[in-house]
Amino acid sequence: MKKTIVTLLICLIFTGLHAQNIFSPSKNIKVTFDINKKGQPTYQVFYKNKAVVLPSTMGLSIKDAEDLTHNFEVVNTENLSFSESWQPVLGEQSSILNTYNQTRIYLNQKETNNKLNIVFKIYDEGVAFRYEFPLDNTVNYFTVSNENTQFNLTNNHEAFWIPGDYDSQEYAYNKTKISDIDNSKIDLNNGVGLKSITSQYRVQSPLMLKSSDGLYINIFEAAVVNYPIMHLDVDVNNFQFTSNLVPNALGDKAYLRTPSVSPWRTLMVSDDARDIVSSKMILNLNEPNKIEDTSWIKPMKYIGIWWEMHVGLSTWDYAGSQNAQNAGTAFGEMIPSGKHGATTENTKKYIDFAAKYGFDGVLVEGWNTGWEDWYGKWKEDVFDFTTPYPDFDIEEISKYAKSKGVKMIMHNETSGSVANYERYLDRAFTLMQTYGYPAVKTGYVGKIIPRGEFHDGQTMVNHFNFVAQRAADFKIMINSHESVRPTGYHRTYPNYIAAEAARGNEFNAWSNGNPPDHETILPFTRLLGGPMDYTPGIFEIKMNTYDSTKTEQVHTTIAKQLALYVTMYSPLQMAADLPENYQKHLDAFQFIVDVPLDWQNSIYLEAEPGEYLTVVRKDKNTERWFLGAITNKDPRKTSISLDFLTTGKKYKATLYLDGKDADWKDNPKSYQIITKEVTSKSDLKLKLAPGGGAAISFELID
Incomplete structure (x- = not known):
């Protein structure tokens, strides 16, 4: 009320x-x-x-x-x-x-x-x-x-x-x-x-x-x-x-x-x-909600064909850029490269994994034609947002996902050609309605068309807001990447469920990465304006696992990756790593399975920008609480009072902690899992490794 x-x-x-x-x-x-x-x-x-x-x-x-x-x-x-x-x-x-x-x-x-x-x-x-x-x-x-x-x-x-x-x-x-x-x-x-x-x-x-x-x-x-x-x-x-x-x-x-x-x-x-x-x-400070029926706006936990491209195991394109230049633009003239990630067979594997562990959705990038010759070309008409590659059977996949109780998440990369996307927008949303896609991840990589406009200018602000408004007409949720940073507009259009608009987790795969203090600063900056699709949950920390010549890595421990599901609020959260990497650590993966995305209450227990953050949240629909604690490059010891728990009740606390020898750089995969009985009078002493964290679930037992 x-x-x-x-x-x-x-x-x-x-x-x-x-x-x-x-x-x-x-x-x-x-x-x-x-x-x-x-x-x-x-x-x-x-x-x-x-x-x-x-x-x-x-x-x-x-x-x-x-x-x-x-x-x-x-x-x-x-x-x-x-x-x-x-x-x-x-x-x-x-x-x-x-x-x-x-x-x-x-x-x-x-x-x-x-x-x-x-x-x-x-x-x-x-x-x-x-x-x-x-x-x-x-x-x-x-x-x-x-x-x-x-x-x-x-x-x-x-x-x-x-x-x-x-x-x-x-x-x-x-x-x-x-x-x-x-x-x-x-x-x-x-x-x-x-x-x-x-x-x-x-x-x-x-x-x-x-x-x-x-x-x-x-x-x-x-x-x-x-x-x-x-x-x-x-x-x-x-x-x-x-x-x-x-x-x-x-x-x-x-x-x-x-x-x-x-x-x-x-x-x-x-x-x-x-x-x-x-x-x-x-x-x-934003206008109240303008969508009368919001029953279709729901949180989504998802996996997807995405990280495998960032680590070099597969590609977004079907035939390879050189093949496309030699053979022309029609995909029927191309010879498949054999590395395309968004295939029907591969998508079904992700759907099976999502169904097995209760995930809401599967994102597939690279499903549509145009990826062979798109990046940096400043082309007007790269994508039509409706034509799949020949090895991606959108109808069969949609039927298979529905049979497994999993929703598909659409991907619309615009290549910065905003004018082209607006021309196709209704057709793209109609395709999503036809095949039951409740959400779309939009991308704006590259220089903007109309030429001369910037991502952060008035024209683009109006575009991003218009896409959310038009998506509401189709009952579709929006997750924008490479967009303007949010300023609370999701109060007015709550189907604008998340955005990237900051340096996300993928930079750890192919650049110097995100320093250990990065996730302790974002809640004081970018997240003040709205939820961020940061794509946490990377368990295979070092990229030399995929290529022995690589030196890149994620600048956190596994325990900190788990804690990010609590400290980095979003009703849209990705388990970003490959399914096979989760299979190696199913005990730690259980926290990602359990953590909800919509909350009854949130309490920030400790905070210092650039240094540490500890937050505890209560599930909107149950009596379960979840705590996330993260630190920067420095190790940290802290004692947490559990006085937020209901007085007189007993809880089972499952603690996902850094291992005794854990370190974001030298030993990032070291973790330990401890269970204990606690009450509102209990205190928990936590020890966070350099670049580390702690994730805790509290389940009512009495």
């Missing part, structure tokens, strides 16, 4: 008004809004009377018109207090509290009479504000050429950052002082296929920061709709960040009309890191 409480107060404010204070419900956070001598809107942020953001200017530059940055006066304000609880379709908890104080400030630009509203929502965990462009007499069309939102910080904080790349977020995080942010000093070639970095001093949001006196600060955005993604330009000398909007092919940032709004600009702050990682502020 949804409960809403709103208190509204309207105040007329005259031109002479200056500073106005807005408080969070707890009073711990204060925002001071003001108009300076130039008529510029400014704001400051305080946490427990300590300055977090110094006076920072606000506003936008408008193409061929007066900029909305100066010469403003306040004409009135509107204040309200709001509180509601709402229930997500899928989530980390079954009910979410949305409580804030809001102030809407009505501005008028002298001489031009242009109107601009700035709306603040102050939560106990942070501040959000956005620009509103009201309708004034007639509809006004305008072009945003820049946004001038500043975040003027107080000191040289420690920052967890990746380069401000308009086309990719697939970077390992850097941990430096703000003054040391410099894209020219980092490895930009670590497996990232497409790079569009146009500034030496630009980073992406969400940006995680920590002050020397123990404040945790996060700069991000929410509800990005019909607007480009916000990156951040850095003044490394003055510790100041300024919004940088991703341009389109013409260099413009956003095409808007009145009435419309910008995304929310957010700043979370706390002296407890757990408040940041557990926050639902980004989700709360």
